[in-house]
Amino acid sequence: MKKLLFPLLVLLAAGPLLAQTPTEDYLRRYNNLVARVGVSGVGVEPLLDKWAADWPDDTNQLLARFYFCFDRCHSAQVIQLDQEKYLGREPILPLKDSLGVVHNYFEDTLYDDALYAASEQALDRILALHPERLDIRLLKISALTQYEKGSPDMALAALKSLVAKHYKEQPQWVYEGVENVSEDVFQALIQDQCYTFFRLGTDASWAAFLGLSEEMLRYRKDAPLFLNNLGSYYFVYKKDTRKALKYYNKVLKKHPEDLTAIRNGILAARSRKDVRLEKKYLEMMARYGETEMDRASARTRLEALAR
Numbered sequence: 106m107k108k109l110l111f112p113l114l115v116l117l118a119a120g121p122l123l124a125q126t127p128t129e130d131y132l133r134r135y136n137n138l139v140a141r142v143g144v145s146g147v148g149v150e151p152l153l154d155k156w157a158a159d160w161p162d163d164t165n166q167l168l169a170r171f172y173f174c175f176d177r178c179h180s181a182q183v184i185q186l187d188q189e190k191y192l193g194r195e196p197i198l199p200l201k202d203s204l205g206v207v208h209n210y211f212e213d214t215l216y217d218d219a220l221y222a223a224s225e226q227a228l229d230r231i232l233a234l235h236p237e238r239l240d241i242r243l244l245k246i247s248a249l250t251q252y253e254k255g256s257p258d259m260a261l262a263a264l265k266s267l268v269a270k271h272y273k274e275q276p277q278w279v280y281e282g283v284e285n286v287s288e289d290v291f292q293a294l295i296q297d298q299c300y301t302f303f304r305l306g307t308d309a310s311w312a313a314f315l316g317l318s319e320e321m322l323r324y325r326k327d328a329p330l331f332l333n334n335l336g337s338y339y340f341v342y343k344k345d346t347r348k349a350l351k352y353y354n355k356v357l358k359k360h361p362e363d364l365t366a367i368r369n370g371i372l373a374a375r376s377r378k379d380v381r382l383e384k385k386y387l388e389m390m391a392r393y394g395e396t397e398m399d400r401a402s403a404r405t406r407l408e409a410l411a412r
Contacts, residue, residue: 167231171244174221175221175248177217178216183198183210185209191213196209214251238280243297246260246267247301254305257302257305257309318334329356333356340373353366371383387403
């Protein structure tokens with residue numbers, strides 16, 4: 106996977122709300138309170154109620170309401186599963202029974218549907234007032250992905266709808282902290298969502314990873330980010346190195362310096378025990394490697410294979 110331009114949105118670690126509005130006194134009081142008690146701690150709800158009564162359509166107030174409800178809507182439990190990972194997470198406690206069999210315990214999340222719906226309604230109100238806010242759209246989808254856990258069907262549908270809107274309507278998006286939502290920025294943000302599906306590691310999330318990548322390729326058929334995703338789908342999930350290499354080679358035909366395709370090509374060639382093919386990708390790495398260490402390691406491996 107290519108290194109992402111932006112980190113995934115962290116829903117439960119809300120920092121200060123940045124935009125200044127006529128409600129800056131409420132905003133200041135809110136930020137001071139949250140710094141002490143957290144986004145859903147004691148005293149936050151009464152402050153939000155007063156803020157909403159005075160400024161019902163203030164974006165900061167609605168965003169604060171989202172964080173409050175989303176933080177309150179989930180709780181943790183521990184479950185035992187006989188698998189190595191759960192939703193991309195390592196076990197918090199692996200235990201062996203008397204026969205030496207390992208039983209893994211994972212942290213799981215339960216959601217209160219009513220509170221989750223309230224968090225979603227707060228973001229829907231912002232989008233009704235400011236439909237150009239791409240950051241709010243993606244925040245809503247990120248929350249939905251967490252809510253759906255390993256079966257992100259609704260999140261995938263929302264993302265496909267967003268991609269279609271972007272390419273068919275070409276809206277002037279606004280993303281807090283980003284001066285210009287260029288095509289590269291939009292693709293990087295969608296890739297963040299792809300990475301979330303990739304990391305979850307369930308059959309349904311792999312299907313979402315493939316579906317979203319293919320949706321992007323409908324509009325940008327040669328986009329290396331998403332061609333590489335298809336390669337990763339077949340390489341990591343389907344264990345089909347032949348088909349994976351088809352996509353990596355398609356990227357390298359137009360972008361011979363693409364390090365994601367080169368690195369994955371090396372790994373796929375090694376898994377096939379195809380020395381000739383591995384040399385091909387190592388030569389690319391020796392030329393285009395991101396660091397001198399990458400390039401030197403490729404040259405050293407080439408020399409070892411030659412011997």
